[in-house]
Amino acid sequence: MTTTPTPARPVAPKASVAAASLSACSKVFGSFAAVRNVSVTFPQGSATMLLGENGAGKSTLLRLVAGLIAPSRGTVEVFGDTPQNQRHRMAYMSHAPMLYDELSAIENLNYFSGLHKDGSCACVGNPEMALRSVGLDPFLTRPVGQYSQGMRQRTSLARVLQSDPQLLLLDEPFSNLDAASTRQMIDLLTDFRTWPLAGGGLRTIILTTHQAALAAPLANRTLTLSNGELQPPAEPAA
Amino acid sequence: MNYLNHLWHHLQKDLRIEWRSRDSINGMLFYALLVVFVFSLAFDPTANPTLARQIAGGVLWVAILFAATTALNQTWTREQRNAVLEAQRMAPAPASALFLGKVLANLLFVGLIEAVLAPVFVIFYNLHPLGETSLLLLVMPLGTWALLCNGTFFAALGLRTRNRELMLPLILIPISLPALLGMINATAGILTGDEGFNPHLWIRMLAGYDIIFTIICLFLFETVLTAE
Numbered sequence: 001m002t003t004t005p006t007p008a009r010p011v012a013p014k015a016s017v018a019a020a021s022l023s024a025c026s027k028v029f030g031s032f033a034a035v036r037n038v039s040v041t042f043p044q045g046s047a048t049m050l051l052g053e054n055g056a057g058k059s060t061l062l063r064l065v066a067g068l069i070a071p072s073r074g075t076v077e078v079f080g081d082t083p084q085n086q087r088h089r090m091a092y093m094s095h096a097p098m099l100y101d102e103l104s105a106i107e108n109l110n111y112f113s114g115l116h117k118d119g120s121c122a123c124v125g126n127p128e129m130a131l132r133s134v135g136l137d138p139f140l141t142r143p144v145g146q147y148s149q150g151m152r153q154r155t156s157l158a159r160v161l162q163s164d165p166q167l168l169l170l171d172e173p174f175s176n177l178d179a180a181s182t183r184q185m186i187d188l189l190t191d192f193r194t195w196p197l198a199g200g201g202l203r204t205i206i207l208t209t210h211q212a213a214l215a216a217p218l219a220n221r222t223l224t225l226s227n228g229e230l231q232p233p234a235e236p237a238a
Numbered sequence: 239m240n241y242l243n244h245l246w247h248h249l250q251k252d253l254r255i256e257w258r259s260r261d262s263i264n265g266m267l268f269y270a271l272l273v274v275f276v277f278s279l280a281f282d283p284t285a286n287p288t289l290a291r292q293i294a295g296g297v298l299w300v301a302i303l304f305a306a307t308t309a310l311n312q313t314w315t316r317e318q319r320n321a322v323l324e325a326q327r328m329a330p331a332p333a334s335a336l337f338l339g340k341v342l343a344n345l346l347f348v349g350l351i352e353a354v355l356a357p358v359f360v361i362f363y364n365l366h367p368l369g370e371t372s373l374l375l376l377v378m379p380l381g382t383w384a385l386l387c388n389g390t391f392f393a394a395l396g397l398r399t400r401n402r403e404l405m406l407p408l409i410l411i412p413i414s415l416p417a418l419l420g421m422i423n424a425t426a427g428i429l430t431g432d433e434g435f436n437p438h439l440w441i442r443m444l445a446g447y448d449i450i451f452t453i454i455c456l457f458l459f460e461t462v463l464t465a466e
Binding site: 066067068069070084087088090091092094095096097098099100101102103107111112114115116143159 | 243244247251254255258259316319320321322324325326327328329330331464466
């Protein structure tokens, strides 16, 4: 009798598989529907900008893709699998810095880098390089709690970039940055999309922002959410 | 090997943060000393050494339980601050390693408090154990582990509740009652030398309790961590 061996490690996704897809997805908190019946696909290699007013459901949609919350209805797939099974391929940056205030930037990054060394990803980035790439000094010994909002934001971006994700989810990544820093981060993210992936394939970015004009050079696709619903793309002006 | 690396990573981080903030240790030490002091005022242990030996075990564990509760309430608070817990949930590392790392860190913190508390306790209560004193080396870690393993788990369970400081002792104390009974009776047996207490039996019971609850907590922790 022969049995099919189960792969010990998650296999690299095929290029034809979407980086993320939501199918008839809704998320209800109590009596409030934050996301309503959204169906959307994020192809591999795309950079999608999610726009919408406050409370439109942008952050909820990102959290659904990240697998931090489960949909009330519908399904969410990341690389054709559940988001939980693909955690090693994606990284998520939220409004909050997701860093320990008591640790310095390099200590925070070293810690999170260690958590990604699970054997399935041989390409964990270098925390020092990640900090340099966002314009921070890796030898800064001050704890993150003493950083300015902008520095925390940069450290947070370095935290997600160092895990070398194939799918990068960014929730308002430029909210605390000045215009010059924002442009620098956009250049960095544009460059990030071209970084080669160890297992092949293309990098995907989904970001929410209110600074559409600034982020426009990064995104090749724009989606708008309103009251939890995905709006049809605007007709190009004649 | 990977699991141990993750575990070491979490433990190292918790120790480093505590070393810098000293949030848990200072609070616990003050609380534990206060409990021992107040109990010693309530009755005169020097006047009745037999009574002192009989109740000392209970007083000691009450002091440790109350002190540990203050630390356990804070153990997940620093993970919630800045939404770090979400980064933990996104990390492809086993959730149980995070839990075990926290329990081990808390064990070191509470162990340190016990090391300070023990001589103070002996002096305040004028204690001269009549039983097998070396058994305390088994009772103390087993009892502390029982409190901390359950405490860390239920502190995580209460993360999303509004009154989590109140919820923790309300859940932890009833669940830990068999363990508390074991710790108090074993300690009383060692201090009094009374064969009726049979410390060996209570130690075996404590070890069984620790094994069962550690396994349950390790298995259920991921569900608790990912719950909305």
